[in-house]
Structures are given as C-alpha cells and as structure tokens.
Amino acid sequence: MPTAIQCRDLRKTYDGKVEAVRGLNLEVQTGECFGLLGPNGAGKTTTIEILEGLLAPTSGDVSILGHTWRENEREMREWLGISLQETRLSEKLTVRETIELFASFYRQPRSSDEVLEQLQLTEKADSWVGKLSGGQRQRLAVATALVCNPRILFLDEPTTGLDPQSRRQLWDIIRGFQRAGGTVMLTTHYMDEAERLCDRLAIVDHGQIIAEGSPADLIERLGGHHVVEFSVNGASDGAALEAWKGLPSVESVREDDGLVALNVKQPHLTIPALLEAIDRQGTRLQHLTTRQASLEDVFVRLTGRHLREQ
Amino acid sequence: MSVAQETPTTTANPPQPLVPRQNGRWAGYRHLLMARMLELKREPEVVFWVFVFPLLLALGLGIAFRNKPGDAASVAIVEGTGSQDVQSLLARSPQHDLFKVQTLNADQAHKGFRLGKFDIVVEPDGKGGMEYRYDPARPESVLAKSEVNDALQSAAGRKDVVETKAVTSSEPGSRYIDFLIPGLLGMNLMNSGMWGIGFALVDMRQRKLLKRFVGTPMRRGDFLLAIMTSRLLLMVIEIGLLLVFGVLFFHLRVLGSVLSIALIGGLGSLTFGGVGLLTASRAQKIESISGLINLVMMPMWIFSGVFFSYERFPAVIHPLIKALPLTALNDALRASILEGTPLMQQWPRLLILALWGGISFVLALRWFRWT
Numbered sequence: 273m274p275t276a277i278q279c280r281d282l283r284k285t286y287d288g289k290v291e292a293v294r295g296l297n298l299e300v301q302t303g304e305c306f307g308l309l310g311p312n313g314a315g316k317t318t319t320i321e322i323l324e325g326l327l328a329p330t331s332g333d334v335s336i337l338g339h340t341w342r343e344n345e346r347e348m349r350e351w352l353g354i355s356l357q358e359t360r361l362s363e364k365l366t367v368r369e370t371i372e373l374f375a376s377f378y379r380q381p382r383s384s385d386e387v388l389e390q391l392q393l394t395e396k397a398d399s400w401v402g403k404l405s406g407g408q409r410q411r412l413a414v415a416t417a418l419v420c421n422p423r424i425l426f427l428d429e430p431t432t433g434l435d436p437q438s439r440r441q442l443w444d445i446i447r448g449f450q451r452a453g454g455t456v457m458l459t460t461h462y463m464d465e466a467e468r469l470c471d472r473l474a475i476v477d478h479g480q481i482i483a484e485g486s487p488a489d490l491i492e493r494l495g496g497h498h499v500v501e502f503s504v505n506g507a508s509d510g511a512a513l514e515a516w517k518g519l520p521s522v523e524s525v526r527e528d529d530g531l532v533a534l535n536v537k538q539p540h541l542t543i544p545a546l547l548e549a550i551d552r553q554g555t556r557l558q559h560l561t562t563r564q565a566s567l568e569d570v571f572v573r574l575t576g577r578h579l580r581e582q
Numbered sequence: 583m584s585v586a587q588e589t590p591t592t593t594a595n596p597p598q599p600l601v602p603r604q605n606g607r608w609a610g611y612r613h614l615l616m617a618r619m620l621e622l623k624r625e626p627e628v629v630f631w632v633f634v635f636p637l638l639l640a641l642g643l644g645i646a647f648r649n650k651p652g653d654a655a656s657v658a659i660v661e662g663t664g665s666q667d668v669q670s671l672l673a674r675s676p677q678h679d680l681f682k683v684q685t686l687n688a689d690q691a692h693k694g695f696r697l698g699k700f701d702i703v704v705e706p707d708g709k710g711g712m713e714y715r716y717d718p719a720r721p722e723s724v725l726a727k728s729e730v731n732d733a734l735q736s737a738a739g740r741k742d743v744v745e746t747k748a749v750t751s752s753e754p755g756s757r758y759i760d761f762l763i764p765g766l767l768g769m770n771l772m773n774s775g776m777w778g779i780g781f782a783l784v785d786m787r788q789r790k791l792l793k794r795f796v797g798t799p800m801r802r803g804d805f806l807l808a809i810m811t812s813r814l815l816l817m818v819i820e821i822g823l824l825l826v827f828g829v830l831f832f833h834l835r836v837l838g839s840v841l842s843i844a845l846i847g848g849l850g851s852l853t854f855g856g857v858g859l860l861t862a863s864r865a866q867k868i869e870s871i872s873g874l875i876n877l878v879m880m881p882m883w884i885f886s887g888v889f890f891s892y893e894r895f896p897a898v899i900h901p902l903i904k905a906l907p908l909t910a911l912n913d914a915l916r917a918s919i920l921e922g923t924p925l926m927q928q929w930p931r932l933l934i935l936a937l938w939g940g941i942s943f944v945l946a947l948r949w950f951r952w953t
Contacts, residue, residue, distance in 0.1 A: 326797055326953060349799035356797070360789035364624040365617055376613035377800040381603055400624075420798070 274338065276302045276424055276455040277323055281390055282332035284318050286481075292318040293329070294479040296346060300472075302337075302423075305446070305456040307470035309463070309567065311577070315479035317357055323457065324354055324426050337423065345378055353417030357428040357459075363402030367393055367412055370401055374416040382421050389416040391445060403431040407438025425449055427458040431465060463490060466526035475571060482574050487567060494570045500534045500542060502560040505534055517547045524573065535565060535573070610800050614808035622778075622812065633775075633822060636770045637827050642885060643889070644832050647758040653702045653728035656682045658691040664706030668734070675733035701726035702876040760835075764915040765888040770820055771847060772882060772908050775854025776875045778813055782863040784871040787862075793953045802952070810855050817851040818844065825919075837922030845925065846918055849932060850911040853939035857907065859946040866951075882908035910934040 275301040284293040293315045300306040308316045321327040322336055325341040325348065334341060339348050360368055368384055375381035388394045391411045396404060404412065410430065418426055427446070431439040446469060450456050460466055466473050467487045474484045483490055492496070513532065517525045521541040522534045536542045539562050550557050572578055601741055614907045622628045657672070659665050672681055694700045695715060701723045703715040712734075716727040719839075734740070795805060821843065828834035836843070861878055865871040885892055885899075886908035895903060903909050910931040916924035917931075925932070 324797060326793060347797055349797070352797070354794070354797040356790055356794055358790055359794045361794075362617065364621045369617060369620065371934065373613045373617050374798060375603075376605055376609040377798040378794075379605055379799075383603060416794075430638055559586065 274302050275335075276300045276304070276542060277306070277334075277336055277457060279334045280332055280423075282319065282321060282322060282334070283330045284315075284327070285330045286477050288374045291519035292479055293322070293572065296332075296476075296479070298323075298474065298481075300457060302455050303450070303453060304471045305450050305458070305469055306459075307466045308459040308476050309466045309470075309473050309571075310476035311461055312458075316461075316476055318479075319476070320426055320428050320457065320459050321356075324352065325349075326354075327389065350420065351423040353422030353425045353560060355413045355419055355425075355427045356418045357432075359413060361401050361409070361412065361416070365401055366398050367401060367404070367415075368397040370412060370582075371415055371419050375419045378420040380421065381419050386417055386420065387415050387419045390418065390448070392441065405438075407434050407441065410419065410438065410442060411445070414442065418445075424455045424457065427456065429459055429461070431460070439465070463571070464568055473567075474508065475567075475574065477575055483570065485535060490570050491565045491567065494573050496564055498536045498539045498562055499561070499569055500536050500539060500546070500562045501531045502546070503531050503558045504555040505558055514558065515549075516546075519549065526572065527571070531559065533569075535557060535569065536562075591829075608804075611804040614805055616813050618808055618812040619815065622816070631660040632770070632774050632816060633823055636766050636820070636824055640759075640766050640824065640827060641831070643762055644759040647762075654680055655681045655722065655729055656699065657684070657726065657730055658686045658700040659683060659701045660688045660691050660692055660703060660705040661685055661707035661776075662688075662706060664710065664712070667710075668706055668790065671734050671737040672730070677729065680729060681733070690805045702730055704730065713937050724858070724944055732775045732790075736924055757832075759828070759832045760920055761891070763824060763832070763834055764919050765912050767821055767824055767847070767915050768850065768886070768908055768912040769883070769888045770824065771817060771850045771911065772854045772879060774816060775813060775851055776822065776861065776879060778816070778860045779809055779855050779858035780875050781858075781868065782809070783859065784868055787866065787951065787953075788854040788868055796952045806859070806947075810852065813851050813855050814848055817847050821847045836919050838918035839922075840927045842918050843915070846911070846914045846928075846932070849935050849939070850907075850915075853907050853911070853935045853942075856939040856942035856946065859950070860942040863946045864951050882906050885909065887912050905934060907935055907938040909912060910938075912914035 277298065279296065279298045282293055282296040282298075283291070287290050294317075296319060308319060310316050318327065322329045322332075323336070325336075325345060325409070336348055337351060341348065365373070368388065371384045371387055375384060385394075388397050391414060392417060393408065393411055396408055401409065401412065414425075414427070414430065417427075425446070431442050434442070442464070446456055446458070456469075458469065470487060472484070472486050473490070474481045475490070476482070483494060485493065493500075494526060513525055513527060516522065516532060516534060519534070519542050521536055521538045524535045526533050534542065534546075543560075543562070547557070553555075568578065645693060656710055659668050669683060669685060672678060672683055686694075688705070691700065691703045691705075692715075693701045695717075698720075701716070701720070705713045705715065714727050714730065717723040751860065783792070796802070825834070825836060826845070829836065857878065858875075861874050865874060882888075885903045886906050887903075888908070892900065892903045892909065904913075914928050914931040915934075917928060918925075
C-alpha cells in the first residue's frame with residue numbers, strides 16, 4: 273500500500289526559542305486512521321499544520337501521497353480535506369452557502385446535498401451558521417472538508433468541547449469516510465476517542481513521539497491489560513507501594529489520588545493474593561475496583577502525568 | 583503492527599453522483615463574491631454605516647450650514663449721556679433691521695461681550711462721539727463694527743459719494759452643501775474602503791478563516807479580487823445614493839458626466855482598497871487594526887478638505903496635502919461634479935490615486951499574512 277503521509281525529523285522552533293516540535297517521524301498508510309494523542313501544548317497542532325502545508329517546518333521533510341508541498345502545493349490541495357482546531361465560519365451565511373463556497377474551490381467537488389445528508393445537516397441547510405449548536409458547527413466544519421471528496425482527511429481536535437451525542441455522531445462520520453477508503457489523520461487529547469477511532473496512534477509529549485502503535489498494542493505493552501485499584505485504611509508509604517509490586521502478575525504500581533493502582537496481566541491471580549496480603553497485614557480494604565487498562569494508563573505510565581494536567 | 587480495534591465489517595461506498603460536478607476557472611471567484619455580498623447585505627451595521635450614515639451627515643450639515651439671511655448683529659449700548667441718541671440714530675438708519683440693540687450698564691455690556699452675547703459694545707463719550715469695542719479676531723464682530731458705523735454715520739447725515747448697488751447670490755454650485763457633498767463622497771469611499779477591506783480581512787484572519795481558505799486550492803488572487811469587486815459594487819450604490827440625495831434635497835447641480843464620476847469613484851475605491859489591504863496585511867487582532875485604520879485616516883479627515891477647504895492651512899504644506907489620496911479624490915470629485923472638468927484635465931490627481939493604490943497593493947501582496 274502506498275504511504276499517505278510521511279515525515280522525517282520534523283522540527284519547528286518559534287521565534288528561535290520555543291521548540292514546539294523536536295524531531296518527529298511519522299508514516300501513515302493509505303486507508304489508515306492515525307491519531308496524534310497528547311496533552312495540550314504537546315505540539316500536536318503544530319505537527320498537523322506542518323503536514324497540512326499551512327506551516328513551514330524549521331527543518332525536516334514532509335511528503336503527502338509521494339508529493340512535497342514545495343513542488344506541488346496546488347495539486348495536493350485538491351486531495352486534502354482539512355478541519356482546523358478552531359475556525360469561525362461566517363455567521364451570516366447559511367449552511368448550504370458555506371458548503372457551496374468551499375465546494376467552488378475544487379475542480380470536482382461532491383454535490384452539496386449529498387454532503388448535507390451525510391453530515392446530517394439537511395434540516396439545517398438554510399439556517400445561518402450563527403444559529404447552529406456546537407455539534408452542528410463542528411459537523412459543518414467537517415462537511416467543508418468532505419465536500420471536496422478528499423483522499424486524506426485532517427482533523428485537529430474534532431470533538432473538543434462537544435456533548436457525548438455529538439461526539440458519537442462525528443465518530444460515525446469519520447469511520448464512514450475511512451470505510452470508503454479514505455485516510456484520516458487526527459489529533460485528540462481524548463483517550464476514548466483515540467481508542468475508538470484510531471488504527472494506530474502516536475503519543476506526543478513535548479514535541480516528540482514517546483510511543484507508537486495500535487491502541488490495543490500500546491495498552492498491552494505499556495499499561496498491562498487490567499488495572500486493579502484499591503485503598504486500605506492506614507497511610508501507605510513508598511515501601512508499602514513497593515511491596516504490592518511483588519504480588520503475582522503485577523507489572524507496575526503507582527499511587528493515584530489516594531488509590532493504589534496496579535497494572536495487572538491476569539487479575540484472577542493478583543486479586544486473591546492481594547486480599548490475602550491485606551488480611552495478613554491486619555488492615556482493612558476500603559475500596560477495590562478492576563477495569564480494562566486504557567490509554568490514560570499508558571500515558572501516565574510514560575510521563576507520570578495525566579493527560580488533562582498541565 | 584496489530585490490527586485495529588474496530589475492524590470495519592462492511593465496505594460501504596459513498597454514493598457517487600451520476601455526473602461528476604466540474605467547476606470552471608472562475609467558480610471560486612464567483613462564490614467568494616456572492617458570499618461577500620450576502621454577508622454585507624445581512625449585516626445591518628454595514629447598511630447603516632455605508633448608506634444611511636453619510637445621508638444623515640449630509641442632511642445634518644446641509645441644514646446647519648444652509649444659506650439663510652444674515653444674522654442680525656447684536657449690539658450693546660452702554661447706559662449714560664448720549665446712549666439715547668445712539669439708540670434713536672440706529673433706529674432711524676435704513677439698515678435698522680440688521681441690529682438687535684440692548685442698552686445696559688457698562689459692566690453687563692462688557693461681560694456680555696466677553697461671553698460672545700454681543701458682537702459689539704457702543705459707548706457714547708457724552709460729547710456726541712462714541713467708542714466701539716470689538717474683537718478683530720471674530721468675523722461677526724468686525725462685520726458688526728463696520729455695519730453699526732455705517733448705519734450711525736448715514737443716519738447722522740453722511741452722504742455716500744459713489745453710487746453702489748448690492749446683488750445677493752446664493753446659486754447652487756457655490757453653496758456650502760455643494761462643497762460638502764463631494765467631500766462626503768470621498769470620505770465615505772475612504773471609510774468603506776479601509777473598514778470594508780482592512781477590518782474585514784483582519785477579522786477573517788483572527789477567525790482563522792483565511793487559514794482555512796488557504797487549506798483549499800482557492801486561488802489567493804481570486805479571493806482578493808472578489809473582495810475588491812464587492813467594494814466596487816458597493817461604491818456604485820454609495821455614490822448614486824448620495825448624489826441623488828443631494829440633487830433631490832439640496833438641488834445639487836451635477837455638471838460632470840455620470841460615467842466620469844463613476845470612474846473617479848471606482849479609482850478612489852480601489853485606491854483605498856489597496857491602502858486598506860496594506861494596513862491589514864499583518865495585523866492579527868481586530869483591536870490593533872481598528873487603531874491602525876484610524877491612524878491612517880485621521881490626517882486625511884483633517885487635511886483633505888472634507889468639511890472645509892484645505893486652503894485654510896498654510897500654503898507651505900499644500901503640496902503635502904495635495905499628495906494625500908483623499909485630497910486627490912475630493913478635488914477630482916469636486917471638479918467633476920461641480921465644474922464638469924473633463925477627466926483628461928484631471929490626470930495629476932488620478933495619477934496620485936493610482937500610485938497610492940498600486941504601491942499599497944504591491945506591498946500588501948508581498949507582506950500579506952494568510953495565517
């Protein structure tokens with residue numbers, strides 16, 4: 273399969289001081305949905321805007337479907353659908369007028385009706401953009417990207433600030449595009465979004481990729497399959513924390529908000545041993561849950577921070 | 583690499599249109615222009631500032647400075663010996679209806695004069711003569727002094743040696759409103775060029791709409807062309823409205839041809855479009871562009887002869903004033919509208935406009951920031 277997006281040793285320094293991207297390598301295959309996951313300020317937007325050809329890198333190479341921005345910008349624009357992190361479209365135009373406007377820039381756009389239908393905006397076709405809800409606006413932003421029948425869809429934080437229903441609607445749309453053969457590149461700081469949508473993802477922190485792989489793969493490699501969280505009465509200290517690590521099947525231990533969290537491969541081995549150990553200590557269990565490990569666990573494991581922390 | 587978590591199970595092809603849509607070379611330009619015009623039409627503020635405000639301004643100023651019979655001079659006579667005589671002399675004079683006379687004590691008379699209530703104070707010296715107190719810096723005071731003197735002298739028996747006859751003239755073409763309307767036209771073209779282009783572009787930049795457009799194959803030249811075209815279309819309406827208004831309400835006489843006025847207006851619009859574009863080429867925030875626009879327009883409001891002739895400024899700076907684009911535009915509009923001067927004779931003014939517009943445009947294209 274041909275490579276859709278490729279970049280090598282990408283660097284971007286603002287004003288000679290702030291290093292937003294520090295040597296980033298990526299390869300996205302055609303038909304893939306690839307996610308850049310990371311906290312705010314990690315360099316995701318800078319990276320995606322360089323890939324979109326909207327920002328010149330300080331150094332490094334980008335190629336999109338085998339072409340580079342320097343040589344072939346106009347042609348490449350015909351293939352890409354872009355939704356920026358925050359574009360305020362003209363409020364006094366209707367939804368249809370906005371889509372028609374964007375369609376007019378491309379040589380062979382899709383029909384507006386079809387795009388309206390796909391993005392569930394048919395009912396709102398004649399409303400002013402200013403009157404739309406947040407979810408509808410975001411769908412319109414994606415509509416302006418999809419109207420050109422793109423080969424690659426770039427989405428920068430497509431669901432930030434949306435309600436759960438609107439997010440799910442957008443996910444369906446993105447998956448539909450991918451199912452029809454499209455390539456998707458998106459950024460997000462939502463774990464669940466990355467887990468649901470992306471075939472592969474790169475975790476970005478401080479302008480560098482710190483882990484890369486499929487969500488399941490990353491979780492398995494770095495998070496353990498399961499997380500057992502519990503608390504006991506009486507303060508636990510570092511030494512106590514170390515002790516939990518000796519339990520069977522435990523891969524790593526951390527303390528998080530007064531809970532002890534164990535990354536565990538096989539909970540059915542760990543939990544009986546845990547209960548036994550607590551019993552032996554003579555302390556009392558106050559709380560115990562188990563859950564599937566998530567990308568959040570991967571991120572915390574890699575950086576020691578939560579994604580939403582600054 | 584491992585398999586995606588949610589493997590697509592069905593392969594749904596997006597419905598393909600039977601006949602693929604094909605956009606021509608100018609589709610983008612057409613849609614950009616249409617979108618711009620629709621936006622302007624739907625923005626009540628634009629309609630007010632561009633169309634209604636200049637009319638109100640013309641109406642207000644036209645009424646305030648309309649031609650009316652000269653004001654009566656207000657004369658204070660200081661009480662004392664002889665004040666009765668002065669009063670009766672003035673009342674007997676042929677010009678007696680030009681004066682509003684009050685007799686009062688010296689303190690009140692002088693105080694009233696200081697406050698501008700009286701144009702002149704007449705103080706009889708008690709021996710048949712009198713003293714005029716007037717302010718040479720106040721035109722109405724100077725006028726009152728000479729009129730009062732004339733009236734008193736002729737009432738007292740002075741004979742004029744030369745036969746004179748006065749004819750009044752308030753013909754359309756030489757009134758203040760005639761001077762004002764072309765000036766308002768020019769100012770309006772400057773305002774709407776600077777705001778309509780400068781402000782609109784920075785607003786789009788701040789909204790990241792410019793960046794979004796650049797992410798499409800849109801031709802950047804088409805975008806700027808569409809903005810300029812929308813300006814020209816508005817210009818036609820602006821000029822038409824104000825001229826028709828002047829003709830209907832103030833009996834303005836338009837001597838130049840409509841075509842030459844439209845050409846001057848078009849050139850003026852493009853000039854200020856270029857200046858607006860240059861002003862907006864790098865600003866990121868609408869707050870900063872508002873300041874910049876005012877900074878650029880301020881000297882022209884003052885110097886370019888919108889409300890009063892720049893002849894009032896010292897002659898040394900006239901060449902500088904004439905080099906300003908708004909001065910060139912106002913002069914050209916006045917010459918064309920009021921005197922019917924042909925375009926050919928106006929080439930220096932038109933050249934000034936073209937230079938300002940052209941140089942601004944070229945610089946703007948070099949510096950313009952899309953993101």
